[in-house]
Amino acid sequence: MNEQLTEDGRLKHLLTLDGLPARILTQILDTAESFLTVGDKEVKKVPLLRGKAIFNVFFENSTRTRTTFEIAAKRLSADVVNLNIGTSSQSKGETLLDTVANLSAMQADMFVVRHSAAGAAHLIARHVAPHIRVVNAGDGRAAHPTQGLLDMFTLRRFKGGFHTLRVAVVGDVLHSRVARSQIHALTTLGCPEVRVVAPKTLLPRDVESMGVHVFHKMEEGLRDVDAVLMLRLQNERMQGARLPSAGEYYKRWGLTPEKLKFAKPDAIVLHPGPMNRGVEIDSAVADGVQAVILPQVTFGIAVRMAVMSMLAGGQ
Amino acid sequence: MNLPTPEQLIDRLVEQLAPVLGPESPPNLALVGMHTGGVWVMEALVQRLGLQAVPSGVIDTSFYRDDYAQRGLHGDVKPSRIPFEVEGRDILLIDDVLNTGRSVRAAINLLFDYGRPASIRLAVLVDRGGRELPLCVDFTGIRLDQPQVSRIDLLRDETGRLTLEATEKP
Known part of the structure; x- marks a missing residue:
């Protein structure tokens, strides 16, 4: 059972490309093709994620990746919160799962996670509430x-x-x-x-x-x-x-x-x-x-x- | 059940549209077909009415649908392409089958993200009734009230021939 997929075979979290079937990869590429023309419009947004809160949780710095995730989320009309944890809670000794539990209590719908430790996004995906989605934005040497x-x-x-x-x-x-x-x-x-x-x-x-x-x-x-x-x-x-x-x-x-x-x-x-x-x-x-x-x-x-x-x- | 052929319905649409769009079509006219069936109907109308010089575009309303939260993203989203300025245009929006009106609502929202059209009129091959929004249709091939039918689809084979297919409720 792939922890990234729902029981009916749809994408639930994106943690690694290892083990994802070609059908899902192709579906992502095809869908992205349609999102490219969204940028042609005068209003470069679509309303799909209206009312959803996406937290960019970066335990490791990356301006470009964080920015492109932020733009993508905003073009989907989501509310975006950027957190550079490396410089705050973690340095005060809070554990990874405590940080995530606190952010979940702020009604997050999706976490975009970058961490220097391999498996960090997987760990978070296993511990969040069932409606919360996790995207791995890079974990250690493991996956991006x-x-x-x-x-x-x-x-x-x-x-x-x-x-x-x-x-x-x-x-x-x-x-x-x-x-x-x-x-x-x-x-x-x-x-x-x-x-x-x-x-x-x-x-x-x-x-x-x-x-x-x-x-x-x-x-x-x-x-x-x-x-x-x-x-x-x-x-x-x-x-x-x-x-x-x-x-x-x-x-x-x-x-x-x-x-x-x-x-x-x-x-x-x-x-x-x-x-x-x-x-x-x-x-x-x-x-x-x-x-x-x-x-x-x-x-x-x-x-x-x-x-x-x-x-x-x-x- | 027996459905009319798409050719017959396109004939009827052509009769209604010819006086409005013919050689004296409004200078700001543009055509927009809704993926996938609406694009086929648009192509047929362009041929029959000689509208090759009129700007046309295609749209997929998946990113504007109101059932995304319940059903997720449609598996087969096509790119929308509007290669003309929408601002100030008189747009003829074309779809194959009109039912609840929710796709048309999504299409109108999408078009307004490109600009403010002067007007939008709607042409469909089949109007099934059953509207759930206060929307009306301007040009119709046929009005079909068939409560025992759960859906009507426009299909196209490799030779380009169009057929209508009805699925009856179980």
Whole structure:
């Protein structure tokens, strides 16, 4: 029994893409497609979540993700409350579940949760009242499902589908919840060849069990791919000397125009942001014609509207 | 039960609409078809009345429905596309089957989020009665009061042929 689904097979919480059926992923992408045109209207809102209170509960900072969730919720006409817990209750010693119980007492209908500990959103989902919905906005190294979904949306928009795609996920896979969500989504949606390209020290030991092909050289890993999914080098999660230096990393693993030439000529480049220019990605690529990094941000709003509207209705 | 063919009903709509929309159609006229059946009816009317030059759009009212809280989001939402300024337009809103009027209410709300039209008139292939809101229809293919029927659907096959299908109450 998947704790993310209702008994009749509808999405209840969005915690991870691991184990979600292709039918649900496709439904989210299709619904997001319809939310994209909502931005064409003079009034860029729809009334679906009128009267619902959505709490963005961020135990770890993230301006961009929190902002896109906030915009998505506001375009659905929900009331949004932003809480940066890292700077308040937790520092006073309150437990995670106490914080959530207090926010539930303020009549929350949905929690959007970011936490540095893997499984935080799952824990909250197991303890909230039955009518409350939980969206994982990133938990530790485990999952960042809405980022994975918006990357799938971007791939489908620019490449038409998944069944003939060769995709490379490049960089700090070890620390990346984004990579895990991308790999689960790609394999579920039928992408026949998912590669990871990274130094040995930035790969989890069990990575091959996720159904990916491992490469340690950029020129081999990028050869003839349709899309390059760059990851951010997570300096803040880096403990111990896994890498020689940022300059050395750029030389071997940074995506430069020269290295991008190994990919197909029409390959697209994605990055979840924020970018470390001159470390994992060269400015000429980040600002180049093959980059779809800014469309990703726009699509992220539509994808989050789709997720929140699928969770909140029909109770 | 025997239902008239959609072609017959489109003929009747054309008779009513021709004097209003024909060659002297109002300069601000625009057509809006409601997904999915209303879009098919709109396409047929465009052909029959030669309205190819009139701006037209398609809408899906799922994001404006009043039963979202009870039933959740419709599984198959289509994008709405209104490629013209709604402000000041005389809009002909087109749907296949009119019943409670709740979809039309949702459609009107949606259109007003694009701008303030000069007017909205409604054309439907089948008016089943049973209104739950104070709404009337301007152009109708047929009025069918069939209490034993739970729903009427407009269907389209691969060749583009339209048929009406009635589902009787159990």
